[in-house]
Amino acid sequence: MLNDVTFGQYYPTKSFVHNMDPRAKLLFVIAYIVAIFIANNFFGLILVTLALIFFILLARVPFGRVLRSIKMILFLIVFTAILNLLFYAGGENDIVLAQWWIITISWQSIINTIFLAMRLLLLVLGTALLTLTTTPVALTDGIESLLKPLKYIKFPVHELALIMSIALRFIPSLMEETNRIISAQKARGANFEKGGLIKRAKAMIPVLIPLLVSAFRRAEDLGDAMDARCYSGAKGRTKYKKLTFTWRDLLGLLFFAALITGIVLLNTYLLGRFDIIWQVQQWFGI
Amino acid sequence: MEEFTTVSEAAEEGVPAQAEAPVPAVRFENVKYTYDDDEEGTVFAVNGVTLTIRAGEFVAVLGRNGSGKSTLAKLINALLRPTEGKVTVFGLDTADAKKAFEIRKSAGMVFQNPDNQTVASVVEDDVAFGPENIGVPREEIGERITAALEAVGMTEFRHATPSRLSGGQKQRIAIAGVLAIQPKIMILDESTAMLDPKGRREVMDVVKKLNKEQGMTVILITHFMEEALEAERAVVMHRGEVVMDGTPEEIFARADELETYNLTLPRAAYICRRLQEAGMPVGNAFNAEELAEAICASLQKG
Incomplete structure (x- = not known):
């Protein structure tokens, strides 16, 4: 149901425009x-x-x-x-x-x-x-780089870019999770197709709550994993991918x-x- | 300035290290870790553990859920700090917040859920995350990614999307992400628990290779007894305490004791034991091949 919603609409091919910064x-x-x-x-x-x-x-x-x-x-x-x-x-x-x-x-x-x-x-x-x-990743990198001057007014550019790229990265995971919860609730007799708009919206609550709980658990796990990989903010950090005009x-x-x-x-x-x-x-x- | 710190650190560490050189990779000295639970009050997740892990060792930590084995793992790389006692990693005290960065550089950790430890949407970007954090120059990050992906056999997936990979592949990427930091210790906190048998095999093969070829100290937290057989040493945790410590063969020879900790034998060893109980004179065996040989031998004799 949700799997065919591919996030972003990147059309992978090689072209002049694809190769632009x-x-x-x-x-x-x-x-x-x-x-x-x-x-x-x-x-x-x-x-x-x-x-x-x-x-x-x-x-x-x-x-x-x-x-x-x-x-x-x-x-x-x-x-x-x-x-x-x-x-x-x-x-x-x-x-x-x-x-x-x-x-x-x-x-x-x-x-x-x-x-x-x-x-x-x-x-x-x-x-x-x-x-x-x-690609969404390249877009995020681009936005981070363009916003760099804002660093001087203490705007958290790196953090914002990291949040964006992590959000992008978790979209497929959360979609998968949503499907799993929907299946689980269906197996317990939930009905998502019948009834009016309000009834259907209400039927989504038993999906959203477990999804939210699991999202928090994931966030905690990810925080640990990032700590374990020595993440300590933008300070002293290097960047592997460099954009070049x-x-x-x-x-x-x-x-x-x-x-x-x-x-x-x-x-x-x-x-x-x-x-x-x-x-x-x-x-x-x- | 930098040199000065290193020298002074070395001097600090040098004192205890001289007594029993070389410096152990990890050392627990009567470590306790407590947390407050709403229902049960103060819980001792780790209760008085003293344990030394030598550099280059491959240690499996076994135990039921809630035995404290995961807490033990998190105490090593300073994700948790002991309530009492002292944990040192190559002589560095994890209680010192300033050393956490250094400790995490030398003790990398792979977690249970492969989906929750990837930060980027492209494999190479994810592997680059660690080196970026510790400030490795850009050219060198590329080399490290190449080496790390090669070590886990994922070179061809460098530009792939992690979410499209299998569980075993995702975990190998996570291992590569840790390897790129070039740690001396690799902690696997139930990293195979969510994988299918094929994925478990992939991860175990990579880990064993790292231990053999690169001399990596491996601390494998698991509840799969079969995996413990591949380690040199097995440590059994029960209710926050280390209750057994020895080679896997020694541990599994004490089946009755293991049972009291709610642990079972590896399947081959279990079959072997039942055969012995049934009166068949088979020798001890721990895996399928050994079991087959033992049965053959006993049949030939009989």
């Missing part, structure tokens, strides 16, 4: 998100889309695999799109297409809806590509600098002259 990838994703949000016209978003397609090809991850990540937030996208479509209060030059009670559908609202949906889709697909091409990351940096520059240029020089409403009006002869 996780720190660089994290920074690039931030740059990518910034690019999505500073783009204020469709040409900007199309540019971002092209960049995304380019990176997906470069990562050698099948498009289907990347698109699958939309499933989880499809509802959110549709929901916000519908709200936007129906309740957007148009501006002065707007052309109203249909109106009923407080609901107004106008050109501007249709365009806004498409624009918003596109932004959300690009956002999800881009971050999905990060998790598809980077390579030519790949330099190319990535140049690419994203170009992307953002491109979008800024599109924003300044195209807006107004190629206003999308004006375009549509031209096409439809309204």
Whole structure:
């Protein structure tokens, strides 16, 4: 039941993107998100889309695999799109297409809806590509390394990273344990499938309590094991894995600098002259 | 500064060590360990143990649940500190909190549940954890991982995920994690208890090899009598006390005494004993081969 939930969605293959430094990838994703949000016209978003397609090809991850990540937030996208479509209060030059009670559908609202949906889709697909091409362990290492400057304000960077990586490591163990407890409770006559939401939620209590107890026992064991292996905090500790920036990351940096520059240029020089409403009006002869 | 500490430490240790050189790997001097239990009040988990384990020895510690054998193990690497008495590891007193780090460097410990002692999601990262903690330079950590994984026969799993491995393999990874710290003593606290027979065999083979080839002092806490046969020396614990101490053969020859401590004989020895009781003149045997030979010999005579 729970075993097919693989944590993370890493797609193991060898590619340019897989080999990039996780720190660089994290920074690039931030740059990518910034690019999505500073783009204020469709040409900007199309540019971002092209960049995304380019990176997906470069990562050698099948498009289907990347698109699958939309499933989880499809509802959110549709929901916000519908709200936007129906309740957007148009501006002065707007052309109203249909109106009923407080609901107004106008050109501007249709365009806004498409624009918003596109932004959300690009956002999800881009971050999905990060998790598809980077293992959770590498991501944790990357985050630890990026947060390192915070050490100077006494922020426990190493501890936080260790907590994250231990949490990641225990997910399969706890899942296994959950399955075992569910089986044990089923063997004692528990029923997890029948009844309404509340009844089913209640049925989970006899699973959660033993799980919690065992998690504490595991934590204690792990603490002993870490002590026995000489763990004494970040002080005097060395690190086996070292992250290194390579030519790949330099190319990535140049690419994203170009992307953002491109979008800024599109924003300044195209807006107004190629206003999308004006375009549509031209096409439809309204 | 560093040299100075080492010299002064050596001087401190030198005094008792001169009397009976060489320094024993582990030494218990009338050690007691108590804890407070809600129902039973003060419980003596370890009650007056005096025990010396020489460097390079392979000792099995036997006992029923609650006999204090696991507490004994934790007292060695300073996870627990004695309530009374003194535990020393290569002359270092475990009661001294400042020495805990040094002690744990020389006395590594493998625990019972293989799932609860892995810290990382990749084998090599997990093995690296110990050396990272003691501040080994990065290049050397790589070498240590290679050597440790080779010693436990897990080289090909270097980049694997521990959660996908079998119990025996996980325990071998845990042993590798300890080996990478390069300890002189390896304590196995019921490390085979949760494994299937195949996994137990894997772990025992690795441990025996470490003892034979690298001269590692091995302290094997177990309730499997068969495993004790592979040790040079067996110590029986009962209610926090050491009640028997000798070679496994000596211990298992005293079957009646063992029974009073709720311990059974290894299967072959048990069959052998029943045969003797039934009137068949077989000699003592402790494993299947010896038993087969003993039976053959007695049949030929008869």
